[in-house]
Amino acid sequence: MNRRDVTDVGKDFDRYLRDLLADFHREPELSHQEYNTTRRIRQELEDMGVEILPSGLKTGLVARITGGRPGPVIGLRCDIDALPIAEDTALPYASQTPGVMHSCGHDFHTVTMLGAARLLKEHQAELPGTVKIVFQPAEETADGAVEVLKEQLTDDCRLFLAVHSYPHFPAGTLGLKTGPVMAAVDRFKVTITGRGAHGAEPHKGIDPIPVAAALVQSLQTLVSRVLDPFSPAVCSVTHLESGNTWNVIPETALLEGTIRTLNPADRVTMREGFCRMTEAIASAWGAKADIEWFAGPPAVINDERLTALCIREASAMGFAVDRQEDTMGGEDFSQFIQSVPGVFVRVGTGGDCPSHHPHFTVDPAALTGAAQYFARMASVCLESLADD
């Protein structure tokens, strides 16, 4: 097929996307509660004649565009949920739900993929394979991707591309970089149990507070002394609690926090080091440490070859391509690309205000280009897989 065709848009296309963005932005819904959002996505896809795959998902859905020519299956992925943040923008279409806001651009992602769906549907006959589009719920709570994967609707996808807005680039710029681009996110909770005593008689108890204090200090040495200094990692103790008055040595202390790593080997090293250090420090004081470990999504690692293809097409379409900044934030898109290649594409949406902020906005001027880019990439990827 002449793949340039897939980016041809009618004159109402940009208006359509802008209106949709306003509608989704006005009515944000929290993770696992994206009922109206899902209903609207479904309605738009049905109006386009795009097939929606039956599933047990309460929110979110998977659409399928089966090409007129046989070929491989690939996946496009966006997320659809909002955040518990009170919007403080002057947008005419600001959130009408108090305390809930699309401040991570998932409304932009949703509309981008609806736009891509429309373009791909118009060129369905020429497509050499099948495109599945995942409208994923609950990215912010990091469990939506796993829910979608359990439905086994995307098991045949040979690669995935994901969209994310990026406020630090203007519209017309894409952030594309090979290798790790988002961190693995692990969470820990430690309960240190000593023995309570009178504040005047510490020798009759086992004080958990100095144990916790030693632990907070020592944990930082994991990053600085155990890992390669060129390999980024973060260990943050974000919650520390013990005791409730001035003259009683408490029985327990609680520590909570997160460990972020970019490299899978470091993730293992950090967990082992964390457990070893925590148990050893507690036992050195005669106390006991109970460790609860919550493994979050793995790091998002952009595939080298696919990223090169994404960069080539971006340049051919006239986008500026920037090496996106690294972040130790997490993204559960990684769950989709544990056994197939994927690329997390950052789309410049301007504004320069970081996401998850009450002032966050996206520039609607970025919509049409983003939709065209994912439609084009879908057809390019199908062709390149067929050539393999």
Ligand code: NI
């Ligand atoms: Ni996000």
